[in-house]
Amino acid sequence: MLHLVSERAARLSEVPAGAKVRLHDSGLDAQSRSQLRALGLTDAALLRVCQQGDPCVVQVRSTRIGLSASVARQLFVIECGE
Amino acid sequence: MAIAALAASPVTNARVRLALIGNPNTGKTTLFNALCGIRAKTSNYPGTTTSIRLGSSAVGSRQLLDVLDLPGVYELHGDGLESRIALDVVSGNGSPPADVFVIVVDASNLTRNLVLAGEVLAEKRPAVIALNMIDVARGRRIDIDHDALSRALGCPVIPIVARSGEGVDSLRRAIAQAALSIAPRPLDLPSAGAGLEALAQWAEGIAAATSSTPVTRSAEEDFTERCDRYLTHPVYGPAAFVAVMGLLFFTLFTLAAIPMALIESVFGGLGSLLTATLPAGPVRDLITNGVVGGLSGTIVFLPQICLLFFLISLLEDTGYLARAAFVVDRLLSRFGLPGQAFVPLLTAHACAVPGIMSARLIPNRRDRLATILVAPFMSCSARLPVYVLLTSLLFADPLFAALAFAGCYALGAAAGLITASLFSRTTLKGRPLPMILELPPYRLPSLWNAVLTAKDQGIAFLRSAGSIIMAICIVMWWLSAYPRPAAGVDVPPQVQQENSYVGRAGHVIQPVFAPLGFDWQLTVGVVTSFVAREVFVSTMSVLEGGDGNSDVDAGVVARIRGMTRANGQPLFTPSVAAAALIFFVLAMQCLPTLAVTRKETGSWKYAAAQLTYMSGLAYVVAFSARMMLRLAGFA
Numbered sequence: 001m002l003h004l005v006s007e008r009a010a011r012l013s014e015v016p017a018g019a020k021v022r023l024h025d026s027g028l029d030a031q032s033r034s035q036l037r038a039l040g041l042t043d044a045a046l047l048r049v050c051q052q053g054d055p056c057v058v059q060v061r062s063t064r065i066g067l068s069a070s071v072a073r074q075l076f077v078i079e080c081g082e
Numbered sequence: 083m084a085i086a087a088l089a090a091s092p093v094t095n096a097r098v099r100l101a102l103i104g105n106p107n108t109g110k111t112t113l114f115n116a117l118c119g120i121r122a123k124t125s126n127y128p129g130t131t132t133s134i135r136l137g138s139s140a141v142g143s144r145q146l147l148d149v150l151d152l153p154g155v156y157e158l159h160g161d162g163l164e165s166r167i168a169l170d171v172v173s174g175n176g177s178p179p180a181d182v183f184v185i186v187v188d189a190s191n192l193t194r195n196l197v198l199a200g201e202v203l204a205e206k207r208p209a210v211i212a213l214n215m216i217d218v219a220r221g222r223r224i225d226i227d228h229d230a231l232s233r234a235l236g237c238p239v240i241p242i243v244a245r246s247g248e249g250v251d252s253l254r255r256a257i258a259q260a261a262l263s264i265a266p267r268p269l270d271l272p273s274a275g276a277g278l279e280a281l282a283q284w285a286e287g288i289a290a291a292t293s294s295t296p297v298t299r300s301a302e303e304d305f306t307e308r309c310d311r312y313l314t315h316p317v318y319g320p321a322a323f324v325a326v327m328g329l330l331f332f333t334l335f336t337l338a339a340i341p342m343a344l345i346e347s348v349f350g351g352l353g354s355l356l357t358a359t360l361p362a363g364p365v366r367d368l369i370t371n372g373v374v375g376g377l378s379g380t381i382v383f384l385p386q387i388c389l390l391f392f393l394i395s396l397l398e399d400t401g402y403l404a405r406a407a408f409v410v411d412r413l414l415s416r417f418g419l420p421g422q423a424f425v426p427l428l429t430a431h432a433c434a435v436p437g438i439m440s441a442r443l444i445p446n447r448r449d450r451l452a453t454i455l456v457a458p459f460m461s462c463s464a465r466l467p468v469y470v471l472l473t474s475l476l477f478a479d480p481l482f483a484a485l486a487f488a489g490c491y492a493l494g495a496a497a498g499l500i501t502a503s504l505f506s507r508t509t510l511k512g513r514p515l516p517m518i519l520e521l522p523p524y525r526l527p528s529l530w531n532a533v534l535t536a537k538d539q540g541i542a543f544l545r546s547a548g549s550i551i552m553a554i555c556i557v558m559w560w561l562s563a564y565p566r567p568a569a570g571v572d573v574p575p576q577v578q579q580e581n582s583y584v585g586r587a588g589h590v591i592q593p594v595f596a597p598l599g600f601d602w603q604l605t606v607g608v609v610t611s612f613v614a615r616e617v618f619v620s621t622m623s624v625l626e627g628g629d630g631n632s633d634v635d636a637g638v639v640a641r642i643r644g645m646t647r648a649n650g651q652p653l654f655t656p657s658v659a660a661a662a663l664i665f666f667v668l669a670m671q672c673l674p675t676l677a678v679t680r681k682e683t684g685s686w687k688y689a690a691a692q693l694t695y696m697s698g699l700a701y702v703v704a705f706s707a708r709m710m711l712r713l714a715g716f717a
Contacts, residue, residue: 031161031446035518038156040194042279050307055314055408057307057521062191062222064306064523066314066408068421068516 010079012049013056013072019049021077028074039065046080098261100139100147101171103202104186105195106154107522109214111135113186113244114151115534117254134167135538141258150180156194157278158201162445172205182261183209184253189219189226189241192293196285197278199235206267208260209237212253216241218523222300224293231292236266245528306523310405319409326402330393331431334386341385349378367563368556375620376555380544383433383616386463387543390432392536394425399527404519411517417499418506420444420514423453427498430460433543434675437462438682446515452502454682455510455692458675459498461491464616465666471619472663474639475654490667497668497699509691558584558610558621579603579625584610598665598704599658601647608665615671657711661704669700 009024023045026033040060041047050064051057056072058065067075104110118137135151152171153164170176172183185202187195202209213228232239238256242249270287272280312318353374360366397403403425411421422444430437437457444450461469469490477483506512561584567573579585580602587609588602595605603625611618626641645653654662670676670693680689 029515032515032518034161035445037278038160039518039520040197040282042282045282051310051314053314053316054412055517057310057314061193062188063194064310064521066404066517066519066521068408068411068415068518070516071518 008078009076011073012058012067012075012077013052013069015049015052015077015079017049017052020046020080021049022046022080023075024078025076026074027076028071032071036065039063041065047077097138097148098141098146098182098257099150099180100182100184100257101150101152101180102184102186103152103168103172103198104154104212104214105156105188105191105198107520108154108186108188108191108195109244110154110186111151112528112531113184113212113214113242113250114149115531116244116247116250117147118149120534120537139254141254147254147257155198157198163442172202172207179205179207181208182257183207184212184257185209186212186214186244189213189216190222190224192224192226193282193285193289196288197281200268200271200281200284203235203237203268204271208263210253210256210260211235211237211239212244213239213241214244216249217243217246218302221302223296226293228292231288234268234288234292236268302523306401306521309524310521313402313405314408316412319405323406323409326397326406327428330397333393334389338385338389342382345382345385346378349374349381353378364566368559371563372556372559375559376552380549380552380555383463384540384543386466387432388536388540390429390463391436391539392532394429395532395535396527396529399525399531401522401524404521407519408517414499414502415514417503418510418512418514419452419456419499419502420446420449421517422519423449426453426457427460427495430457430462433462433464434458434460434672435678436539436542438675438678442682448510448512449514451683451688452505452510452514454679455505455688455695456498456502458670458672458692458696459494459501459668461494461667462672464672465490467619468611468615468666469663471622471639471642472659472666475643476656476659476663486663490663493664493667501695501699555617555620558617561587562606562621562625585625597708598661598701599655599708600662601653603645604653604658604662608662611666612669612671612673615666615669618666656716657708660711661708664707665700665704667700668696668703670696 012021015021023041023043026036028036040063041058045060048059049056050059052072054069055066056069058067102110102114114135114137117139134153137149137151139147139149141147150171152168155162155165155168158165158169158172171180173179183202185199187199199211211231213226213231216226219226226241228239228241238260240249240253240256242253244250270284272284313322353370356370356374357366360369394403397406407421407424410424414421414423423441425443426437426441428437429440434457437460438454441450441453441457444453469487473483473486473490477486506514562579562582564582567578567581573581580589584606585602588606591609592600592602592605595608600608603622606625607618607621610621622642622645626645643652643654647653676689676693679692680686683689
């Protein structure tokens with residue numbers, strides 16, 4: 001599947017802990033995308049990267065979400081600054 | 083006033099049906115327990131095997147509310163079974179909708195929780211928002227104007243702390259009032275089918291207009307973040323996991339032994355009392371050996387099952403289980419299992435039936451099937467007395483017996499992982515879905531919640547597996563006691579056993595098990611335990627000529643160790659005892675498990691595959707072990 005990813009976008013797994021980013025795109029399967037949306041990781045959602053590694057932990061509003069490293073590698077985000 | 087109005091209205095002629103709905107980890111079950119206490123039971127939602135808790139509660143001095151605790155869902159229109167059940171109840175599909183919906187909202191996580199609230203309110207059902215964990219929100223300096231929120235949503239909003247009971251009485255009054263009205267649909271709610279993004283934007287707008295969020299993070303959030311760094315760390319995480327699981331099983335075996343001994347002692351005393359008071363004859367034998375033996379053989383497992391569920395509930399409440407799922411995901415994913423399989427596999431150590439049922443929380447069907455198929459390899463509490471007996475027969479030294487006992491657990495877990503790996507390369511091709519899981523904040527666990535969970539699961543066990551085990555014990559006693567020798571003819575007990583119905587069946591089937599070294603008696607023990615493995619000890623005790631007591635004490639071990647074959651040779655040689663032990667670790671010997679596999683997978687095909695594969699594997703591995711031991715010079 002071809003993804004048109006912005007040049008500013010980076011893989012979530014490559015963003016340092018503490019960064020605030022916006023969800024831009026994902027290369028995940030439909031079921032995983034649906035799970036993320038239900039947890040609040042909707043298009044352009046603002047998230048804070050709490051921890052990198054396996055799991056990668058992000059916070060969306062007040063919800064902390066653990067993501068396998070493979071999920072973090074397939075999520076593309078745009079940094080919004082600290 | 084609300085109660086008076088309720089009493090005067092037509093609604094009071096019938097009990098008010100209340101449904102609790104909310105996201106996972108919002109304290110919904112704690113609120114259910116606060117409303118219903120012990121007046122609750124767990125049963126399956128009609129047409130599914132998903133457990134739903136039903137309870138009753140009072141408004142004022144009258145019992146008025148039938149409370150339904152729906153499964154935790156993030157959205158009504160999701161793919162999972164839980165979402166479909168919640169949607170059915172909200173939309174009234176298949177049965178009338180509940181009279182009132184209490185939407186449990188985590189006050190410290192307003193925006194995400196309002197998405198589900200919006201979906202429920204869109205259906206124009208009478209509703210009350212229970213703004214739970216308001217104390218946590220206050221602690222994080224989140225200020226919510228609940229009157230403004232109530233106006234925005236068009237329904238009452240009651241701040242509560244379900245755990246302490248704060249606000250629960252106000253909630254009851256609001257429920258009584260809401261039952262008399264229809265909730266208007268919030269004016270600015272996105273239209274049906276607008277999608278989650280539109281709902282999330284609406285929820286964000288409502289939350290921004292009615293609450294203030296602090297700029298800095300709270301001490302609680304910092305604590306959670308620090309703990310996560312250690313508990314999900316590649317090195318410290320597995321170390322903590324091993325320590326927690328070690329402590330859990332140590333507590334389980336140590337504490338459960340006390341009530342188990344008490345239960346056995348009580349039933350032993352009851353059997354003696356009945357033997358002394360009832361006139362001798364078949365009725366006394368049936369009652370003392372069949373009924374009392376069956377009851378004892380069933381109830382003796384309750385302490386372990388209740389205690390394991392109590393401990394799992396405590397761990398779940400702390401928030402640790404979500405972290406543990408990520409730790410084990412690194413191991414399980416290599417074998418084709420998802421990290422979410424951890425809780426079902428842990429639960430299967432108490433009993434495979436609830437273990438398999440809890441696999442429904444795994445969102446992907448392939449992952450769910452893989453978990454269901456391997457869960458019975460975990461050493462359930464029904465195997466314990468068999469392990470104790472056979473390891474004691476195998477090793478006189480308690481240290482070696484204990485090591486062999488631990489080895490049985492390791493062998494079962496290893497067989498499950500290898501099987502999952504095999505399935506992921508053949509019938510269930512593919513990789514497990516990567517883990518995406520909410521990490522709830524760490525909290526102090528609720529003892530009351532854990533007690534109620536243990537009570538519910540204990541009753542569920544007695545209803546499902548317990549009744550079958552008891553029936554088997556009674557049937558087994560009858561098959562091994564009849565036909566009786568003619569009156570006045572004195573027949574030694576072992577000869578009587580051999581001529582009984584079960585003895586004759588053992589002789590017919592024995593050639594199948596001859597390669598494992600099993601004689602007709604051991605064959606009978608294995609065959610009867612195909613229905614429920616825990617009856618093995620009592621069967622062997624009966625066949626040995628004892629009273630069928632399932633208590634594995636030194637006397638029973640010594641008597642069973644002394645059992646002989648027809649030619650007078652000892653029955654339990656090292657190679658035979660080892661083969662029997664391995665067979666019991668790996669074989670599928672539990673009818674209730676097969677029944678629940680069929681229900682959860684929707685097909686007998688998977689239950690048949692489970693039975694065939696596990697029993698075939700058990701036979702081959704037991705045979706190989708026996709051959710190797712014999713080659714090594716053991717009898």
